[in-house]
Amino acid sequence: MTSASNRQFRVTPGGCLRGDIRVPGDKSISHRAVMLGAIAEGITEVRGFLEGDDAMATLAAMRALGVAIDGPKQGALQIDGVGLHGLSAPAGPLDLGNSGTSMRLFCGLLAGQTFTAELVGDASLMRRPMRRVTEPLARMGAVIHATEAGTAPLSIQPAAGLHTIDYAMPMASAQVKSAVLLAGLYARGQTTVTEPGITRDHTERMLTAFGYPVESHGGEVRVSGGGRLTAGPIDVPADISSAAFFLVGAAIAAGSSLTLRDVGLNPTRIGVIEILRRMGAQIDIEPASSAGGEPVGTLHVTPAPLHGIEIPTDWVPLAIDEFPVLFIAAACAHGVTTLSGAEELRVKESDRLAVMAEGLTALGVAVETRADGLTMTGGPIQGGRVHAHGDHRIAMAFAMAGLVADGPIEISGCAEVDTSFPGFVELAAQVGLRISAVEQAT
Structure with a gap:
């Protein structure tokens, strides 16, 4: 054996x-295609999806949240989006394997939901720092419980309502930026993230591809809550x-x-x-x-x-x-x-x-x-x-x-x-x- x-x-x-x-x-784009396709309205067809363990963990988590996804078949997915408020409570913890991107982005996406979700992973992921995400989300009103060390398992509880934030990131991180922006989709008003240096902008680009307005100027990125994402084709x-x-x-x-x-x-x-x-x-x-x-x-x-x-x-x-x-x-x-x-x-x-x-x-x-x-x-x-x-x-x-x-x-x-x-x-x-x-x- x-x-x-x-x-x-x-x-x-x-x-x-x-x-x-x-x-x-691309792994980063594959994660975001599944996440944003799931909360869009309509059918999103994805080509070139990475069938690696990390991206598959994101896909499995979205299925556990009630999203119907056909595939992958040679990198092709069909996602039946449920809209911003259509996700449902999972039957158990969402196991994200070794994927730090999945865990941090899901923190932002789930912070504005009306149900409880628990995020877990393998031994390596359970040791990785999560305060850099949970702290700005807490300032938005999110209720996220972690270990004393600030690591997973993370329990995300329903919040009374997320409010906007003007967040200056202490260090450049596309994952932190993306988590705050995703939470901003569920907040009332405009959420702003200021970067100390340039980071990946896949989330901003894909939000725009789904028809969600994003403003980006001079290191500042802004989204306003209450919009909608419209499904469409995504080539990875x-x-x-x-x-x-x-x-x-x-x-x-x-x-x-x-x-x-x-x-x-x-x-x-x-x-x-x-x-x-x-x-x-x-x-x-x-x-x-x-x-x-x-x-x-x-x-x-x-x-x-x-x-x-x-x-x-x-x-x-x-x-x-x-x-x-x-x-x-x-x-x-x-x-x-x-x-x-x-x-x-x-x-x-x-x-x-x-x-x-x-x-x-x-x-x-x-x-x-x-x-x-x-x-x-x-x-x-x-x-x-x-x-x-x-x-x-x-x-x-x-x-x-x-x-x-x-x-x-x-x-x-x-x-x-x-x-x-x-x-x-x-x-x-x-x-x-x-x-x-x-x-x-x-």
Whole structure:
């Protein structure tokens, strides 16, 4: 008998990435397509939905809240929206697995409902901080009970009525912004969120696509309660966070030539491209028409010598999920790369600063960590063993390091890759990564 929790990757060196592929649909947009389609009026048809564990957790939760959803069938969904006030009480706790996005956005969406709902998840999610969401929602009148540590399980009780808020976020977070905006749909008057830095604007774009007015000017985003969402088609582009692994792999491995189709190029998400280009990567972009309010395009990447840089702090929110694989690029670059202002990486699926530093050190890379970042000196990558600590992005990042290592890299703790990238091993092997997955017996 085997257990997925003991899945390991093994990568042998010498491969390169060549081909023309499309990575799975964007996870952030998939979450929002289900949530907003559910509270819209009418039938929403979604194409390109990511059938990964995180997005499927959102879909299952919406079904538990009384929304009829047909699919997914090869990325296609049909959502029979119930309107802003049509959700119903679930029969039990909503299990959101490993998805922090689901839990934080559901806090905002459920804060204005007339029934009680409990949000739970796996061991990792139950340790993640939720006060950054529950505190501003409480200021709006939401009643959300958490543990003394501010973590899940979260019990969301019916509120007497939500009131508007003018909320200046202490730190940039698209999830916090989105939770407050979703709660604002149920508040009387105008809710305003002020960002200290640019964050993902998928929620604002999709609200607009559903016909709900959103104002956005100079770092301030506003919605007024009492409106309605009108159902319509949503095309989910390929996820730039998933494409990032292949961008880095093709940039560092000699002989590579890789094309990535239909990639989402939202301006709040292209930090990974800008950082890699500043390091010297050769990435060509062919823009295409928009999909569901999101710009998309085709990327072509070939190998190029990389050099270390000091990453601008205002780029950090634009690449927050891509730093694990960007650290692999930095390990292959000539000179020193410095990252600051990225303390958010310590409260992801793992402490990504600590876990990446641990793994890179095991592979012979010089790394110094700080509370809000790290400094890396590029050089040869050795073979060896690393642990992803159940973090999907770390597992895939170290897999790409295997392209240029001087020996095999074995990566344990890889089961959660399916949360964001089902079929990663098969697609990576298809374009030339010498990777295999092994299920270890319990």
